[in-house]
Amino acid sequence: MTAEYHLQAPTLRFEFDGPLPVEARVTVIEDGVSFAADAVTFDRPLTVFSLLVRPDRVRVDARYPVVSRLGEGWMIHVPSLLGQAGPHLSDVTIEPGPGWILIPGPGSEPLNGFVYVGPDRPGSSGGTKAISDPALPDWLVADSQAALDSSAAFYAAGLNIVPPGEPVLFVGALPEEDRRIYVGDVTPNGVINLQFATHMLPPERDRRFIDLVVPFVAHETFHVWQGDRYREVDGVNGRWLTEGGAEYFSLLAQSAVSPAAADRSREVLAQRLGRCLSRMDAQTGGLVNLAESEAEATRYDCGTVSQWLADLQMSGSGGLFALWRHLLTLPDGYGVEDFRSSLSEHPAQGATGQAALLDGAADIRRAVIAALSSLGVDVEIADPGPWSWANAALWPLLQSNCSGMRGIAGDNGRFTLDTGDRCGPLSGDMEAVAIAGHRFDTAGAAAFHAVEVACSSQDEVAVNLLDGETARTVSVSCDQPSPPPELAYRIVAVPD
Numbered sequence: 001m002t003a004e005y006h007l008q009a010p011t012l013r014f015e016f017d018g019p020l021p022v023e024a025r026v027t028v029i030e031d032g033v034s035f036a037a038d039a040v041t042f043d044r045p046l047t048v049f050s051l052l053v054r055p056d057r058v059r060v061d062a063r064y065p066v067v068s069r070l071g072e073g074w075m076i077h078v079p080s081l082l083g084q085a086g087p088h089l090s091d092v093t094i095e096p097g098p099g100w101i102l103i104p105g106p107g108s109e110p111l112n113g114f115v116y117v118g119p120d121r122p123g124s125s126g127g128t129k130a131i132s133d134p135a136l137p138d139w140l141v142a143d144s145q146a147a148l149d150s151s152a153a154f155y156a157a158g159l160n161i162v163p164p165g166e167p168v169l170f171v172g173a174l175p176e177e178d179r180r181i182y183v184g185d186v187t188p189n190g191v192i193n194l195q196f197a198t199h200m201l202p203p204e205r206d207r208r209f210i211d212l213v214v215p216f217v218a219h220e221t222f223h224v225w226q227g228d229r230y231r232e233v234d235g236v237n238g239r240w241l242t243e244g245g246a247e248y249f250s251l252l253a254q255s256a257v258s259p260a261a262a263d264r265s266r267e268v269l270a271q272r273l274g275r276c277l278s279r280m281d282a283q284t285g286g287l288v289n290l291a292e293s294e295a296e297a298t299r300y301d302c303g304t305v306s307q308w309l310a311d312l313q314m315s316g317s318g319g320l321f322a323l324w325r326h327l328l329t330l331p332d333g334y335g336v337e338d339f340r341s342s343l344s345e346h347p348a349q350g351a352t353g354q355a356a357l358l359d360g361a362a363d364i365r366r367a368v369i370a371a372l373s374s375l376g377v378d379v380e381i382a383d384p385g386p387w388s389w390a391n392a393a394l395w396p397l398l399q400s401n402c403s404g405m406r407g408i409a410g411d412n413g414r415f416t417l418d419t420g421d422r423c424g425p426l427s428g429d430m431e432a433v434a435i436a437g438h439r440f441d442t443a444g445a446a447a448f449h450a451v452e453v454a455c456s457s458q459d460e461v462a463v464n465l466l467d468g469e470t471a472r473t474v475s476v477s478c479d480q481p482s483p484p485p486e487l488a489y490r491i492v493a494v495p496d
């Protein structure tokens with residue numbers, strides 16, 4: 001793709017608004033022009049120059065690729081190509097080649113984010129505009145679009161705010177170098193961009209995979225309503241509000257679909273509660289006081305818990321939809337203070353739990369559970385499941401015996417060790433079945449307790465392995481601490 005720049009006055013240096021990703025493959029066309037990640041420089045004052053931008057392969061640090069493939073066309077991140085002193089978005093025009101079309105975003109600044117330039121594709125006009133990579137299976141694109149349409153309708157009705165224009169959905173293929181299964185984001189122009197690893201997709205439509213994809217799409221769709229209205233004043237200590245909002249509304253949208261989906265949402269909510277509280281056990285400061293790495297690690301789980309509490313607190317006054325309708329219609333955008341002040345206008349039980357989570361408390365876990373209970377939610381401590389027990393049992397043994405890389409791969413209740421020749425008696429990449437005869441699938445807690453005893457007395461424990469079809473038992477020492485799995489919860493009752 002060629003980008004042609006017309007500057008208002010002759011200049012020797014053109015600075016980009018931010019440095020381009022190191023992977024951006026930009027070539028200068030004219031003589032006497034040189035390119036660096038943050039600027040283009042000229043050996044004589046110029047008003048017109050061109051850059052040839054070729055597609056990126058990998059995204060790094062959440063920075064957007066400037067140009068990447070999307071189907072038979074291209075996905076362009078327009079803001080990356082803009083300069084500090086101009087051109088501004090309002091000055092940019094994009095001329096698609098003959099027979100090609102431009103699909104901008106639906107938002108008020110249609111070029112402020114990803115746009116598509118390429119051949120028109122059947123089905124890309126009317127309703128949601130979906131542009132997809134032909135390498136992706138039709139069912140995945142269709143299910144993603146259906147999830148977008150149904151969650152968008154749910155949010156529009158609940159918030160009573162119409163979405164900015166018809167949704168635009170890009171469904172692309174992740175480059176093979178990327179190790180994730182899917183990623184997604186929404187740029188400020190309202191384009192929802194989902195990318196999937198084609199080589200990791202199930203061979204055909206798979207219910208379990210769809211159960212993961214639908215909430216993911218619904219989460220991204222809520223970001224369309226949030227747009228770029230989050231005020232950055234709160235920085236990393238406020239993003240839980242944006243992410244927790246998207247996550248909690250995604251769960252609400254699922255719950256509205258079917259009773260089975262509502263059960264799944266409740267399980268996810270319980271998981272997030274358990275993970276959030278386990279993280280916060282190590283903290284006395286709350287979400288607004290965390291160090292950056294902790295803020296990132298707790299954003300989704302604790303953000304969701306905060307939104308859940310707020311929804312319950314506001315249940316007599318329109319719930320979380322009313323709260324977000326208020327936040328999203330504030331003239332200067334929204335932030336944590338607006339969230340807090342609109343909650344304080346509706347005093348309710350549970351406020352102490354919300355305050356403990358946000359500002360900190362001596363025992364955040366206890367405060368949050370007590371708040372949930374006062375708001376009519378009954379949770380009980382649940383078995384964390386075979387995967388958590390097996391992890392808690394096997395990790396201290398791997399840590400005690402491995403000298404290099406180590407890992408556990410869990411698939412369908414089988415736990416395969418990634419040990420190579422690096423882990424003493426546990427070497428050989430075998431499947432771990434049980435500890436001291438306690439099988440992970442039926443007696444995970446007992447397996448963990450056997451390890452706990454061995455580790456606390458610096459003793460050995462018998463690990464039952466499967467080497468192909470052959471059972472082996474090895475004696476394994478432990479000299480590491482053996483923390484139990486995170487406390488898991490089950491939601492027993494919620495208010496009507």
Ligand SMILES: [Zn+2]
Pocket residue numbers: 219220223243246
């Ligand atoms: Zn998000």
